[in-house]
Structures are given as structure tokens and as C-alpha cells.
Amino acid sequence: MKHVKLFLILFVLFLIQGTVMTVFSPEWFGYHLMIIPHFVFAAVMLVAFFLNQGTAVKYGAVFGFLIDIIYTNVWGVYAFCIAFTAYLLSYLTKIFHMNLFVVFIISMIGVCLLELEVYGIYSIVGLTNIPFVHFLEYRLPPTAVLNGVFTIIAFYPLRRFLERMREETIEE
């Protein structure tokens, strides 16, 4: 039952990052910054921190593949990158105590990592011709900040939900 709920939460985030955010894009207000919402990835990271690694990788791969099919022309890039990044970052739970501030910083780093991976693969395949400096300047910082802010907003409700889910799975 809890898994159905988690699936629904991620699915709603997946819809939000494709529909609602593009309506309110900054370019619409006349700014040249590129802000890319990675809400699904931010939520998958929280799953990796507060539930367990395996579930995070599974959900990351499934929703990454959904993103690939719906929003891109190339399959497998987001599926691989989201699952892989969440897997790597989940080891940080052993080093740090996961409070709000630490999660905020790690999620910003994670989003930067994800963006770099996707940028790398896309430029190898030849789907992008944006120069790296331009990418670093106009894309990475605003994207990291937006997703960091999203993580702060989602932190308490999602942590409570995930910790309850964890207790339930342990009891079973």
C-alpha cells in the first residue's frame, strides 16, 4: 500500500515538472537563465537517504525511463543517470547525519552531478551544442538553487512518510 502511495507521489512530481514548471519558465518573464526542475530526482534522493538504496535505484530507473520516453528523443539517459547518481549519493548516509541543511547541500550537489552526466552523454550523442562555459554559467547554478529549495519544502513531509514506510517494512 505504501509503495502505491510513493509511486503516486513520484508520478505527480513527474507531471508537475513537465507541465506546470514550463508554464512559469523564467524565459517567459524575459530572463535568459535556464532553470530545470528535477523534482523526481530530488524525491528519489530523499528515498535513498531515508528508506533504502535498492528502492531508490528501482524507482529512479523506472521514472527516469518514463522521463526518457515522454520528454526526450533518446531513451535510457535519464534512467541510467538518476539511478546511478542516487546510488552513489546514498553512501553518504553512512558519513553524515541527514538533517535539513546537509540534505539541502547534498541535493544541490546531486542535481549538479545529474546535469553534468546528462550534458556529457548528450554532447557525445550530438544532441546539444551549448558550450560548456555557457552551461556552467547560465544553467547549473539556478537549477541547483531551484531544486535545493524544492528539497527544503519537501523535506519534512517526505521524511515523515518515508520513515513510517521504513518502520512498516521492518515490522513485516
Added chain:
Amino acid sequence: MSPFFSNKKLIVLLASIIVLVALIGFSIKQQTKMTWAEEFVHDTVGWFQQIFNRPAQYVAGFFETIEDIENTYKENRALKANLDNYASVVQENQQVKQENHELKKELHLLNDPSLHDYTKHPALVIARSYDNWNQMITINKGAQDGIKSGMAVITPDGFVGKVTKVSQFTSNVMLVTDSSNDNQIASMIQDKKQNIYGMIEGYDPKKNVLSFNKVPVKSKIKKGQTVVTSGLGGVFPRGLVIGKVKDVKTDQYGLTKNVEVTPSAKINDLTNVIVVERHATTVKGG
């Protein structure tokens, strides 16, 4: 022992990289046709996207209305200035149309659809690719509404892109700003004496210009001229407005001209689009 990569994990990682490369290769090669599973995913998600998109559009529409009210006075003045010409232009247009019709009648050309003719299918944008790499939108019309892949997509302002993938109830549109290689449009500049032909290929996000290439070096192009589709690519009708000439340069070998074109459609802000089906026979792979 390293906690990150034990042997088993390394094998899983390598296997998934192989799968990734295979998937990338597969999906790049297979461009227009969808499998039934893909169609199912697209249609299901598309249905949910419509639910989410409407309220967002309303809120955005509200802000747009406020902006419109602010600009009304300025717009009204500009429009009034234009209005003086309007009556005479309408008159002239009617005359030319009639003359054209008569001439065609004499030549027995009336039954062949001209390259200019097309049917419009209005559609709503229900989602947009959120990462800037893929410049792609999803619209709420699909194969059931007569949409086919390759059709041109426009707004009242101008050309926007072309339909790439069609499922039963939704379809994907690749915008002109997408930087993939097959995003080319046969287009031309209509001059009084003759047409200047070339190809729109590629987009520069920094300057917000499309590059209009393969233009003969001798052609005289002025700033502010309008670039339209030529219809010679085999799928689009002729005469859809793409944009205005911003700058003209000769290419590095001195053989052709490269022209920078500002797109006339507001590509960053799309809510309603029109899919265009041309009446003249279409050629595959155009």
C-alpha cells in the same frame, strides 16, 4: 574492501552501461514509428498531463491578461496607424485574388491544389520537455484526429516546428530551436524579382536566431526581409512565415551566405498551436 564497487556491482554497472548504449542507439535510429507499448504510455501520461496543464494555463493566462491591459494603449496607437492602409490593402488583395483565379481558369490549373493550400488542425500544448536539451512539446491531437508525422506546426505568429511522433491521442512536436541534425526546413526569401532559396538549419540560443544557410552568394538580402517555408522539402506547404532577417554574413569559404533569422513565433511561450496539413501530395522523408 572498497564499499563502492565490489566485483558484482562492477558487473551490474558495466551491464547497465551496455544497455544504455544499446537503448540510445535504438531510439536514435527509430525516429517516426511508435510501438504499441510506447503509444500506450504516451496516451496514458498525456491524459494526466491535460488535467494538470489546464489550471496552470489559467493562472499563467491571468498574468498575461494583466500585461495585456498595460500594453493596450501603446498597441492601440500602433494599430490605428496601420489601419489607414488596411482598406486599400484589402481591396488590392481581392483584385489580385480574382485575377489569379481567372488566369488559373484559363490555364486549367484549378483542380490541382497549389503548394500554398493547407488544412488547419488546432491543438493545445499539454506538456513541454522541461530539460532545455530537447526542444519538444506534446499536443493533445493524435492519429485519431488525422495528424501524421512530418506535418508543420505553426502559431498565428509563425512557424514553430514539425510533428515527429504520433500516438493515438497525442503527438510530439520538435521545435525549430532543437539542435538535432535532422531539424532542417527548406525555406526561401520572397523578393520582388525572384525567390532566394536556402535551408534553415540550427538555432543559436544565445542570440535567439535561426541560421538560414546554403543561400547563393550573389543574392541580395536586406535586413527585415521575411523568411518563409518554400514547400520544396516535400511535406510543408509554401509560405508559412518563419522569421525576419537580422544579419547577413558570407560563410568561411566564400561560396554561400549565412543569414541570421529571428523567429517570429514566441517559441518560449506556447499554449495553442495549429497543425498544418498540406493539400498537395506529400513526399516521404521530407
